[in-house]
Amino acid sequence: MAREVRGLLLCGGHATRFGGEKLLAGEGPIVAEAARHLLEGVGNALAVIPLGKERLRAVLEGVGCEVLESDRTALGMSGSLVAGVQATASAGGWIVALGDMPRVRVATIRAVVTALQDGAPVALPVDASGRRGHPVGFAASLREELLALTGDVGARSLLARHAQAVRALATDDAGIFVDIDTPADLERLQGRTT
Numbered sequence: 001m002a003r004e005v006r007g008l009l010l011c012g013g014h015a016t017r018f019g020g021e022k023l024l025a026g027e028g029p030i031v032a033e034a035a036r037h038l039l040e041g042v043g044n045a046l047a048v049i050p051l052g053k054e055r056l057r058a059v060l061e062g063v064g065c066e067v068l069e070s071d072r073t074a075l076g077m078s079g080s081l082v083a084g085v086q087a088t089a090s091a092g093g094w095i096v097a098l099g100d101m102p103r104v105r106v107a108t109i110r111a112v113v114t115a116l117q118d119g120a121p122v123a124l125p126v127d128a129s130g131r132r133g134h135p136v137g138f139a140a141s142l143r144e145e146l147l148a149l150t151g152d153v154g155a156r157s158l159l160a161r162h163a164q165a166v167r168a169l170a171t172d173d174a175g176i177f178v179d180i181d182t183p184a185d186l187e188r189l190q191g192r193t194t
Contacts, residue, residue, distance in 0.1 A: 003092030003140065005113050007042035009035055009065065011049045011056060011099035012073025012080035023099045024055055026186050031056065033102035035063045038135070041109025042095050046088060048073065048080040078149040085146045092116075094146070096155070097135040103175030103189070104135060111169050112137040120167035122159065125176045130168065132159075133176025 011023055011031060023031035031047075038045045047065040049056050050073040057067050068087050072079035085094060093116040095109060108125050115123035116137045123137040136155065138146060145158050159166060180186050 003090060004044070005042060005093045005095060005116055005137075006088040006091040007038045007045040007095045007097065007109075008081065008084035008088070009038050009045050009047040009060075009097050009099055010077060010080040010084070011047050011060070012070070012077070013100065021055075022180055022186070024059065025180075025183075026102075026190060028102070029059060030102040030180055030186070030189075031099040032059050032063050034097060034099050034104070035060055035065050037102070037104055037106050038095070038097045038109060039064050041106045042113055045097075046084055047099070048084045048087075050074070076151055078151050078155070081155065082147055082149055085143065089143065091140060093137060093139045095135050095137050098179060100180045101134055101175070101178060102180070103178040104133075105171075105173045105175055108169075108171050108173045108176060109135060111171070115167045115169060121165045122162050123167040123169060125171045125173060126168040127171065127174075127176070131177070132168070133171075133173075134179075 035045055045065045047060045047067050049069055051069050051071055060067050070083040072083040095112055112123045112135055116139055121139045125133045
């Protein structure tokens with residue numbers, strides 16, 4: 001039987017440009033929408049959050065996520081990713097999504113899962129111009145490279161090393177680029193329809 005692909009929702013950012021608890025902001029709040037989409041698209045989700053974020057934990061558990069509190073979130077996006085991969089080391093692959101990207105369509109997430117299940121080492125959505133978005137899927141064969149990541153740029157170095165192996169999935173889903181970094185981003189988001 002094939003090993004389960006795991007959804008990882010990275011929720012460890014400092015939100016300095018937002019000026020506070022951005023993941024808990026907005027109607028929903030935004031992290032709950034991102035979590036629901038990942039859960040529906042993958043069938044499971046482990047949210048990686050900083051230590052002691054009880055409100056964030058409650059929201060995520062309330063929508064059905066498993067939650068991992070980790071001090072590694074202080075090391076940046078790679079720290080959160082490494083913590084999530086370590087906690088799910090026996091997975092057949094990972095769909096890495098971000099807690100501040102609430103508008104990625106479920107169908108887009110499912111397409112990334114399917115690409116991994118079909119043998120892609122790396123899969124991600126792209127728009128008509130080839131611009132890459134989120135979420136990104138990684139096969140279990142890249143586990144050790146994921147665990148070796150450092151810094152706050154996530155898996156960019158791994159994507160660069162495996163550029164020829166990336167399966168680009170064409171989509172018209174604008175949500176693959178919609179992240180909330182500032183209060184103005186949130187205002188624009190709330191002015192949109194889903």
